[in-house]
């Protein structure tokens with residue numbers, strides 16, 4: 458009897474646990490899927506980079522990132538295109554809070570460039586925060602890492 462119960466609960470868990478789908482990409486109903494990547498490109502792991510990202514209704518968590526580690530998540534852009542994700546970073550005596558997504562075309566509004574991608578790739582470096590952007594003056598669809606913000 459106990460065995461049947463265990464199998465029953467296991468199957469029930471399979472049905473009700475959305476996290477069992479380990480793929481990164483969410484499927485969105487009538488709206489595009491976006492991804493954000495936060496990659497640690499600091500020169501040293503000492504002190505360790507700490508990151509906390511969130512939106513109004515999504516909590517990405519408080520994590521320490523190793524060198525080259527990629528903190529990433531995906532979400533469905535809302536119908537009103539008003540999704541805002543920000544991240545707070547701590548590295549030694551420094552800390553900084555920046556918006557990492559508030560615009561479907563440029564990732565962030567304040568960027569001079571656009572990226573037209575469905576993902577936003579950020580790198581955290583010693584001299585600040587870089588976002589992958591499309592080079593509008595080069596005709597070959599090349600991308601570069603745009604220095605968006607300093608640590609201070």
Ligand SMILES: *[C@@H]1O[C@H](CO)[C@@H](O)[C@H](O)[C@H]1NC(C)=O
Nearest residue numbers: 547550551552553554608609
């Ligand atoms: C973040 O850094 C500012 C200075 O830029 C400092 O005043 C503040 O106390 C720091 N906050 C945290 C939570 O570390």
Ligand SMILES: *[C@@H]1O[C@H](CO)[C@@H](O)[C@H](O)[C@H]1NC(C)=O
Nearest residue numbers: 592593594595596597598599
């Ligand atoms: C674009 O790519 C082509 C072929 O690779 C090259 O000949 C051309 O010089 C490139 N243009 C620019 C602006 O880099």
Ligand SMILES: *[C@@H]1O[C@H](CO)[C@@H](O)[C@H](O)[C@H]1NC(C)=O
Nearest residue numbers: 592593594595596599600601
């Ligand atoms: C964009 O591409 C052009 C031509 O390849 C290059 O000269 C320029 O430095 C690039 N701009 C940026 C911001 O990378």
